[in-house]
Amino acid sequence: MESKRLQFYGLYLTRFAGGFGFITLITLLPEYIDLLNPQDFAVPILGLTLSAGFVIGMYTTGFTLAQTVAVVPLAWAGDRFDKRYVLLGSLLVGIVAYALFPLIDTSVPGASLLFILARALQGVAVTGASLMSLSLVGELASEGTRANHIGKANAANFAASVLGSLSAGALYELLGFTPIFSLIVVLLSVATGIVWIFVSPDKTRVKGFPFSDLALNRRIVTISSFRAQYAVAVTLVRTWVPIYAGVSMASGGLAYGALAVSVTVTTExxxxxxxxxxxxxxxxxxxxxxxVFFGGGLYGLIALAVPFSPEIGTYFGVPTDLPFLGPLTPAFLPLAVLSGLLGIADSFREPASMALFADEGSGGKGVASSFGIRELVWRPGSVIGPLLGGWLMAEVGMAWVFYVGGASAITGVLTMLGVLVYHNGTGARALTEW
Known part of the structure; x- marks a missing residue:
């Protein structure tokens, strides 16, 4: 029992280290955009000069594309071979990626391309570490404790997100890039050593290509009918809450400062x-x-209320002069509360969803591939969501970003409910059969 507990702690640490590195890069991305300044340095590829807008987009898309490409081979390798070794390899790739960032000379032409390549390497590392750590947690835990342990692993990841998002900017102002990335490298190195020492070799071997069998699994297909739509909802809402809080009123936002915006993000x-x-x-x-049904539906309903933050604040007469934040409009406290409620709603959905994929992939069927399918189902919505949100914000209005996001979550849970009713019948059995 003690050995298994140490293995869980080691895997939780990898989730923390990976989450800290990821959120730190996201927080510092505006600084890199300013320093790299792609408007001044043309990026030539195969005789073509890429536009500054395309290059800036690739700072994020390069990471996402690398994640998408890496999912299937990494998940297959995790099921076919030792997940522990794949996890160790992913952590080592992460160490190399984060060590490269402070070495990039932002003053020379072509630095943007090196930054995109480092982001792609980071994407591979984040994907591998996430898939393998969750797969190992899912296999170590018994079915009756699986969602609890996955919830703890996710809590470690969220703790890193909270700490990283609050500290990265301040550390950069005080110390610059190199000490921050050195800290991330140390964290990943410690996690690698602990996984090497305490996590037992994974003896499960799955031959063939388990993706093909699991893709037809009834429960996975059922929850995927919800997840594909919910990806649009979460991508829109999670991305646009800070945008709504921070952009100018002329653009449909509340024009709050950076600290107030970070409060709305970290509350969730x-x-x-x-x-x-x-x-x-x-x-x-x-x-x-x-x-999954309760959390997803509640998330959609709360998202629909976000654009009404000013009206809610005015109706209840909430305080507007807050410690450390200064004078704000009546919308701030309702927005912060709604952001927290979004986090509460998603806390019901996420561990249950992850545990279901772990349940269906465990027992030698391919738990890494099961998590890989979960990741792939999310990808289309996570790509479409930002494009849709940008168009809605510019052409229709900020509120419609949240209306469409909330509606996507609600249609997702209703689709899943319809499939459950079709297979399990009406009544409580539809939602309690599994």
Whole structure:
């Protein structure tokens, strides 16, 4: 029992280290954009000069594309060979990627291309570490405790997100890039050593290509009918809450400063972090589908309320002069509360959803491939969402970003409910069969 507990702690640490590196890069991305300044340095590829807008987009898209390409081979390797070795390899790739960032000379032409390549390497590392750590947690845990342990692993990731998003900017102002990335390298190195020492070799071997079998699994297909739509919802809402809080009123936002915006972001993550272990334990007891349905539907309803933050604040007469934040409009406190409620809603959905994929892939069927399918189902919505959100914000209005996001979550849970009713019949059995 003690050995298994140490293995869980080691895997939780990898989630923390990976989450800290990821959120730090996201937080510092505006600084890199200013320093790299692609408007001044043309990026030639095969005789073509890429536009500054394309290059800036690739700072994020290069990471996402690398993640998408890496999912299938890494998941297959995890099932076919030792997941522990794949995890160690991913952590080592992450160490190399984060060590490269402070070495990039932002003053020379072509630095943008090197930055995109480093981001792509980071994408491979993040994908491999996430897939393998969750797969190992899913296999180590028994079915009756799986969502609880996955909730704890996710809580470690959210703790890193909260700490990283609050500290990265301040550390950069004080110390610059190199000490921050040195800290990330140290964290990943410690996690690598702990995984090497304490996590037992994975003896499960799955021959063939388990993706093909799991893609037809009824439960995976059912929850994927929800997840594909929910990806649009989460990408829109999670991305546009800080945009709504920070952009100018002329663009449909509330024009808050950076600290107020960070409060709205960290509130969601903090609430999610606190509750996931507990909601995961409840999911182990009462079933996966009910929690996915409840959490996803609640998320959609809360998202629909976000554009009404000013009206809610005015109606209840909330305070507007807050410590450390200064004078703000009445919309701030309702927006912060709604952001926290979004985190609470998603804390019901996420560990139950992850545990379901782990349930269906465990027992030698291919748990890494099961998580890989989960990742792939999310990708189209996560790509379409930002493009759709940008168009809605510019052409229709800021509020419609949240209306479409909320509606996507609600149609997702209704689609899943329809499939469950078709297979399990009406009544409580539809949501409690699994």
């Amino acid at each position: 993550k903090f609430c999610n972090m606190l509750l996931q272990p507990h909601t995961g334990r409840l999911s182990d007891r009462y079933g996966r589908a009910l929690f």
